[in-house]
Amino acid sequence: MENHMNGKSILVAYGTRYGSARYTATEIAAYLKNKGYNTNLVDLRSERAPSLPGNFDLVIAGSSIAMFSWVGKVKSFLRKCRRASVPTAVFITCGTAIEDEANARSRFLDRVINRIGLNPELTLVTGPVIDFRPGKGLPTGLKNRMALYRRLEFLTRKITLYFYIS
């Protein structure tokens, strides 16, 4: 399977307000790089969005949720991906994910990708990354981070499978 992945390029693009979506995107990019993919990481709020199409075999785009809203630049980038017919995977990072992942998925993820008209290969809902250093953390921090790692493992396995069958 390693050979099959050689030369596959994945863009991981994110929009964050407080850093959790960046953390998630950085973990995904590092994980995939380690698996042998060519990986690029882009902050859509502070860098120019890379040009499409054809430059990437898969775009993974993720947005922070605040006040029920995505980061606008992630939505506009996903519209570009749709127009360019680039395969996508989409994740959101939001507080609701801690308590009710299904609710977070339907309210914040499915609704928006439907409105964009996107049909992603994979989707992922992640919670905030909580800083659990003394004086900063919450008891749920470690649990939450471990759940994030488990899901990243799952996502990257699915991406490997996606390339294997496509």
Ligand SMILES: Cc1cc2nc3c(=O)[nH]c(=O)nc-3n(C[C@H](O)[C@H](O)[C@H](O)COP(=O)(O)O)c2cc1C
């Ligand atoms: C001002 C503010 C508004 C928020 N609004 C929502 C919300 O509407 N729904 C939700 O699930 N989480 C909400 N949250 C929690 C964020 O989604 C959570 O902190 C997430 O980690 C933000 O991602 P980021 O760190 O990448 O910006 C909010 C947090 C803040 C600080």
